[in-house]
Amino acid sequence: MAQVLPAERDLRRVIGDGEGVPDGEVEGLSEDDLLELHRRLVQLRTYDERSLVYHRQGRIGTYAIFWNHEAMQAGSVYALEREDWIFPSYRESAIGLLRGMPASTVLSWWRGHPTGWWNPADWNVASICVPIGTHVPHAAGLAWGKKLRGESACAVAYFGDGATSEGAFHEGANFAAVMRAPLILFCNNNQWAISTPLEAQTAAETLADKAVGYGIPGVRVDGADVLAVYEATREAVTRARAGDGPTFIEAVTYRAAPHATADDPSAYIDPARVEEEKERECLGRYEAYLRRLGLLSDEAAEAVRAEALERMREGIAQAEAEPAPDPALLFSHALASPPASFDQDLAELRRVLGG
Ligand SMILES: Cc1ncc(C[n+]2csc(CCOP(=O)(O)OP(=O)(O)O)c2C)c(N)n1
Ligand SMILES: [Mg+2]
Incomplete structure (x- = not known):
């Protein structure tokens, strides 16, 4: 058995701050890749911002906001192949868009309409999981099945910091580790489980430390750095395909929006901390990086936004046209x-x- 080292403590970063911290780069990513990643971030950001408006207008139901979680989703999915399986939680509800799923499908899900339930095999995207952590054993089972069949596909399960306290998370992680299943355990550590802060969730110093107990590698990345997320996931995917089993990725961020539209965080979150976090949100940071490289102009950024908005306009119109x-x-x-x-x-x- 391979020796398991203590989880990485430092947050991996690629994107600098435009001042003292220099920009890095990720080997193997072309300029087209960098721009495609930007397009995907904008797609998710636009989906999220429009959904909040649609909720306020009474056009979709309760909605779990993922503002500033886009880099974790776009960066990790970019490291996957189409054959790989995605197991989203409600926080990754729109992750199917990155596979070409119509926006109307996801909007219909939030409208509680049956057309919002897709066939997972059509997209290799499992149903959106609302119970905390129950999809982790499902993802472990699917990944193990791929291994038993001699297929090269892997699976990624997305869950939050709060999910790491759930039995289902433990069972799934342990099972996948013992079976050396090709699974990536992707934890979005936004430091809150509704109103429960991280320090009330775990006595461990970092969530990545949990990996050691399962005998698998644990890495920590800056969850607002799309390139660091991509790189860490790519390494985990390579490990999974090589038969070396799961990796636990702790992507560290801070929830800069309410848990969902039914939540009022002013009752429990320091608003100054939230404002600080908004200053370093993932899309703005990536756009600044692309501008420093001379890859993004105002016109190009505007065109990407306009395209994403159009996809949303079409999506909501289509969802609302569905018969009751x-x-x-x-x-x-x-x-x-x-x-x-x-x-x-x-x-x-x-x-x-x-x-
Ligand atoms: C099994 C289960 N218990 C409780 C809930 C209620 N609940 C909904 S969201 C949530 C917080 C989850 O926090 P976290 O795992 O950190 O994910 P985040 O929402 O921050 O992405 C809880 C407890 C649930 N959905 N499922
Ligand atoms: Mg959380």
Whole structure:
């Protein structure tokens, strides 16, 4: 068995600050790659900002904001192949867009419309997981299955800092490690689980330290540095494909938005800390990096934004054009032998809905 070293403590970074901290670069990324990463960040940012507006307008339901989480999602997915599987939590609800999934599909999910439930095999993107951590064993099982079949695909499970306190996380991580399953455990450590801060979540010095207990490598990256996230994930993918098993990636960030539209963080978060974090948010930092390299002009940035906005306009129009679903769907797959009372319940529901 390979020797497992203590988890890396320092945050990996590639992007400098334009002043004392110099910019690095990632080997193997062309200028086209750098611009494509930018396009993807803007796509996610636009999705997120528009969704908040759609929520306020009553056009989608409760929505889990992922503002400033885009670099963790775009950077890690860029290190994957299309055959690799993505297991998102609600925080990565729009990650399918990076595989070409229509925005209307994800918006329909937030509208509670059946067209929002895609076939995972169409995109190699599992259903959005709302229970905390329950998708980690699913991802471990899928990854192990790929290994048993001799396929080269791997899986990535996305979860938060709070999920690391859940039994399902432990079971999935331990199982994948023992089976040397090709799994990447991607933890978005935004330092909050709704109103529970990180220090109330764990007694470990870092979340990456947990990897040591599973006998797998643990790395820490700056979650607002899309290039550092990409590089760390690429290494984890290489390890997974080589048969060396899982890697735990702790991407460190700070939640700069409410947990979700139903949350009021002013009750528990220091607003000055949030403002500080917004100053170093991931898209602005990456755009500044591209500008320092001379790769991004105002016009080009504007064109990318306009394209992303158009995709959202089309997406919401398409989602809203879907006919209302039949309320019978609520009952039809619940039980193999439904009780007679279901008929009365459905009739009552139709009466209440005015149908
Ligand atoms: C099993 C389970 N317990 C509790 C909840 C309620 N809940 C929803 S979000 C959340 C916080 C999760 O925090 P974290 O894992 O850090 O993810 P983040 O929301 O910060 O991305 C909790 C406890 C849930 N969805 N599932
Ligand atoms: Mg969290």
